[in-house]
Amino acid sequence: MGSTVLYLGPTGTYTHQAAHNLFGDDVVYTQKSTIRDVFESLSPGQIGVVPKENSTFGAVVEMYDCLRDTSRPYFVRGVTALSIQHCLLVRKGTRLEDIDCIMSHEQALGQCSGYIRQHFPNATTKKTRSTAAAAQELLHSPRAAAICSKLCATLVEDTVILEEGVQDIKDNYTRFFIITTSECTAIPPIPSAEQTIALLRLTGPISKCLAALELDITSIDRRPSLTGSPFQDTYFLEVFLPDAKMARHQIDNALERVRNTGAEIDLVGLWTSV
Numbered sequence: 317m318g319s320t321v322l323y324l325g326p327t328g329t330y331t332h333q334a335a336h337n338l339f340g341d342d343v344v345y346t347q348k349s350t351i352r353d354v355f356e357s358l359s360p361g362q363i364g365v366v367p368k369e370n371s372t373f374g375a376v377v378e379m380y381d382c383l384r385d386t387s388r389p390y391f392v393r394g395v396t397a398l399s400i401q402h403c404l405l406v407r408k409g410t411r412l413e414d415i416d417c418i419m420s421h422e423q424a425l426g427q428c429s430g431y432i433r434q435h436f437p438n439a440t441t442k443k444t445r446s447t448a449a450a451a452q453e454l455l456h457s458p459r460a461a462a463i464c465s466k467l468c469a470t471l472v473e474d475t476v477i478l479e480e481g482v483q484d485i486k487d488n489y490t491r492f493f494i495i496t497t498s499e500c501t502a503i504p505p506i507p508s509a510e511q512t513i514a515l516l517r518l519t520g521p522i523s524k525c526l527a528a529l530e531l532d533i534t535s536i537d538r539r540p541s542l543t544g545s546p547f548q549d550t551y552f553l554e555v556f557l558p559d560a561k562m563a564r565h566q567i568d569n570a571l572e573r574v575r576n577t578g579a580e581i582d583l584v585g586l587w588t589s590v
């Protein structure tokens with residue numbers, strides 16, 4: 317039996333599909349009902365898969381709030397991407413004109429907000445813990461629709477797809493992080509190319525820190541730090557390291573330069589990816 321992979325469940329979520337694309341049938345899958353549950357349940361030796369960002373709706377805030385937490389160990393080991401084509405799913409017999417509530421994960425509601433406004437201006441929306449959880453709720457909601465993957469129609473009894481491709485932007489992708497509790501946990505190889513990326517978590521005066529970092533920053537996300545003064549933020553920086561062999565050395569030097577400014581900075585991920 318292979319490693320255990322925790323993912324945002326239940327069966328049929330996009331995270332489940334991303335995890336399965338990577339690890340196939342060689343691992344044991346354990347579903348968790350929230351992104352935070354994946355982080356909190358992750359034990360040494362286990363692997364977690366969580367959504368990170370979407371090309372239409374942006375950062376997955378709950379995931380970044382888990383990365384902000386310094387009380388639990390985690391390390392990002394890789395990234396994988398999935399093309400996302402959302403469906404509108406209902407209980408058999410429900411017609412488009414019956415729908416008074418649209419349920420889904422807030423990411424999916426965001427990716428389809430134009431479609432929802434245009435076609436269901438009077439419907440309420442309900443956030444669920446995942447898209448597949450919304451599909452399951454249809455069993456108790458005869459006048460609701462779920463936005464979820466096509467797969468959910470085969471997984472949840474008595475449901476039918478009314479429309480496919482309901483996201484606002486046709487080319488719609490989500491990236492997922494692969495996490496373990498430690499940098500050293502053995503994991504199956506993740507398909508990768510030449511690019512080496514590090515993820516840094518930084519709390520401190522941003523301009524001074526960026527000047528001291530002297531690395532090629534490819535993305536920045538930010539959340540309130542919660543520990544400092546009001547409006548002090550924690551930043552998540554992805555940096556590109558052109559030479560994989562020198563990556564660790566370059567990072568260690570950069571961390572020291574930033575710490576010398578008095579800021580807090582930690583390496584929380586390192587991987588090679590396409």
Ligand SMILES: O=C(O)C(=O)Cc1ccccc1
Nearest residue numbers: 329330331421423424446447
């Ligand atoms: O809820 C899911 O299925 C997830 O995996 C999170 C998500 C939601 C919408 C798009 C991509 C991922």
